[in-house]
Amino acid sequence: MTTGTRSIKFLAICGLSFTIGVILTSIHxxxxxxxxxxxxxxxxxxxxxxxxxxxxxxxxxxxxxxxxxxxxxxxxxxxxxxxxxxxxxxxxxxxxxxxxxxxxxxxxxxxxxxxxxxxxxxxxxxxxxxxxxxxxxxxxxxxxxxxxxxxxxxxxxxxxxxxxxxxxxxxxxxxxxxxxxxxxxxxxxxxxxxxxxxxxxxxxxxxxxxxxxxxxxxxxxxxxxxxxxxxxxxxxxxxxxxxxxxxxxxxxxxxxxxxxxxxxxxxxxxxxxxxDFATIHPKQASLIICNTTDRLNYCLVTCSLKLINDLLLIPDSTPGEEGQIYNKCNGDKNLAITVNVGMTKKQAVRVLTTLKSYKIKIPVTVFVFSEFAEEWPELVQAWAKDYTIGLRGNHPYPAGHFEKMSPNWIREAVISSEMRLHELDIKPVFYAPDEDGGSVKEQLKNRGFRIIQPAINFPPKLEPLLTVENYYRFRDVERVPKALRMISEKLKTSDGGILGLDTDLPDTYMNLVFLLDYLVENSDYHLVSLNQCLD
Known part of the structure; x- marks a missing residue:
């Protein structure tokens, strides 16, 4: 929301109920x-x-x-x-x-x-x-x-x-x-x-x-x-x-x-x-600026369906349904690749730069934490020119804690992360939370997000997990085929779907070109965007 030409009036918020710096008049x-x-x-x-x-x-x-x-x-x-x-x-x-x-x-x-x-x-x-x-x-x-x-x-x-x-x-x-x-x-x-x-x-x-x-x-x-x-x-x-x-x-x-x-x-x-939290952040609607006398105020307007659709935070034409969890693609042998970016810039840049340099353009959705985008706004805006940008959340939480929080805390995290990307002129429609319990799903539905939980993840989130015995004790050149075989076997089981990679694992960078070569040259999967995957 632009504010450069707005006439605005002093904002004074005074007092939280538990700390009091106020006194009554001398009466009584x-x-x-x-x-x-x-x-x-x-x-x-x-x-x-x-x-x-x-x-x-x-x-x-x-x-x-x-x-x-x-x-x-x-x-x-x-x-x-x-x-x-x-x-x-x-x-x-x-x-x-x-x-x-x-x-x-x-x-x-x-x-x-x-x-x-x-x-x-x-x-x-x-x-x-x-x-x-x-x-x-x-x-x-x-x-x-x-x-x-x-x-x-x-x-x-x-x-x-x-x-x-x-x-x-x-x-x-x-x-x-x-x-x-x-x-x-x-x-x-x-x-x-x-x-x-x-x-x-x-x-x-x-x-x-x-x-x-x-x-x-x-x-x-x-x-x-x-x-x-x-x-x-x-x-x-x-x-x-x-x-x-x-x-x-x-x-x-x-x-x-x-x-x-x-x-x-x-x-x-x-x-x-x-x-007025719900008024300021309406479900699947947008605030617009209206001019009243000599100042500009925030207001909601009732208007035609077409104009409402133009104002929606997530366009009505977006494939999929709000609040639904997606892990597979429509259509046989369709495969969408997603990349989860953590809070480490160096690892993320290695993966995304390698991906961009691949011999053909690969449709990818990059999921970021909003606080990463705050820290590195120009980097995320550059990625947005080549890839679809989605949200992981506002920042990482200790495992298992986010979905157990109060709905208001979850709502704040979701809306805050959404606002941070909007400030970069990026309007995400996909959300890939680390946890998708009932309150998380409800808040994401309220904002119109499509929830992405890949069927295939590397590193795996379910058995067989990567261990010293089956993976880490090997040299780099020996780990690559083991990683690709794990991914290939999962792809066969799910018949394609959504593949999630994580930049925080150094081996994601090491395996990336070999993985793309396999998918492009030696597999029968059709690499599609998430939009095509859900359409």
Whole structure:
């Protein structure tokens, strides 16, 4: 999706439910157990990581310059373990283009943010309804005898600015939420911060998930008119938290935000989900850009069947059926070759360069991990000129683990891998996961993928496996015929089908030319593309 000419508004995502850097207004302070102090206000700590740079100069350039045009910015208040940053970067449209600001009150979590570029970490800093200082109550370090957190066996990370009387008194264990780590930190007036650091022509998404402290911030934002800077609002409301405000007052703030501010969409990064995930990533459909007044927004449109087909992520004309597993070809003696690329560039280049140099053009589908494509984009784009590119996943997982994961985790992996190839103008239709359990198959079906699981694999995945006795104890020149014989016998058993090779095995490179010579000169198989195989 191109964005070069888009007019965009500042993206502010503020707060993950487990780490809270937000404070209520001074109203009802007699009923809360923390207060903002003004004396000796420290300057908020800003650890800047913007395309690998550190310091405040790039921060100042990004936020004060009037010459850089509209920006996309994510404000992540309550960053926790960077789960919002990770989910946003991996699955949100144009997520890599956003400047991200994360506010986190627990300095022990700062290392989690270090891998991300174009990112600013404010830590330990909270967000509030006014500038000042406040005690941050954060979770104690884990130990075998720590006990349950809020009656659950969990290590939630981060903490809160608001505690009840019992938690306040229990300095040893920290009470029911184990909030024994306590420190005075600076807090910033978030409403003022947004107005001072963003412009209305920027694109702003605002996420606020801060264990009840959101009510004071939202009330201040409504008073200041700050929702005029906001384009989208994500978060959660926590009416049960001890923030010293009545339920009726909370409900009124929620209603006013809905009517005078922005509709809130739920954001649950720890669940790998946000409320409009399915809208942003519709099944077998595409988002298009539509122009509204002076800015461009993402939108879904209802249109003619022909136009819908033109927009499909996987064209309707693609052979095969979505979510179906294919290991054989239609037609007698048809054989399609696939190459699974691992994460090792050197081995992959050897195999693919040898394949390209063969005396005739061989139709091949090359399956890659999206993180390999991120690391070597120009290489994968070059391969796409000669071969069909399919997906293996986002990255390798330990054997047997991927299909056992939560459906939301699998969904994130599938969509993230798909998006990374789309960023390279490659639209894959075939997916060859290492595991194809029920949840994996369902998520791939939702995206329209044809699932490829070759009937013949080298190295073999089933008996007889390669062992020292039957294979590895031999010299190179002796292993070649043994490998080719294994492949030939499997081909006879399956009467052709789909043959899968793996670049991570060095012998794939060693055997390749001899294998192609056999298939082209001495076999009766018809080498076809996967499209022809499934047609």
């Amino acid at each position: 302070r007699d009923f809360t157990y923390n207060t903002i102090t003004q004396e000796n206000k420290p300057r908020p700590v800003v650890s800047t990581s913007y395309f690998g740079s550190h310091g405040d100069k790039q921060h100042d350039d990004d936020h004060k310059s009037t010459d850089i045009g509209p920006r996309k910015i994510l404000l992540d208040c309550g960053g926790n373990m960077a789960s919002t940053v990770e989910l946003f970067r991996e699955t949100y449209p144009d997520g890599k283009e956003f400047i991200i600001h994360s506010f986190e009150i627990d300095e022990r979590l700062a290392p989690y943010f270090s891998p991300y570029e174009k990112h600013y970490l404010h830590c330990p800093v909270g967000v509030a309804s006014e500038d000042g200082n406040m005690t941050a109550f954060t979770e104690s370090a884990w130990a075998p005898d720590k006990g349950k957190n809020n009656r659950r066996d969990m290590q939630w990370g981060g903490g809160t600015l608001y505690v009840d009387k019992n938690e306040l008194k229990d300095t040893d264990t920290g009470g029911r939420r184990k909030l024994s780590h306590r420190k005075q930190i600076p807090v910033v007036d978030l409403s003022k911060w947004i107005q001072e650091n963003t412009r209305k022509e920027d694109y702003v998404i605002f996420k606020l998930d801060v264990e009840g402290a959101e009510f004071g911030i939202l009330e201040k934002m409504l008073k200041d008119g700050t929702f005029a800077w906001i384009d989208k609002y994500y978060g959660e409301y926590h009416k049960s938290q001890p923030v010293g405000i009545s339920h009726s007052a909370m409900s009124l703030i929620i209603k006013n935000v809905q009517t005078k501010g922005r509709k809130m969409f739920d954001w649950g990064a720890e669940r790998r989900n946000y409320a």
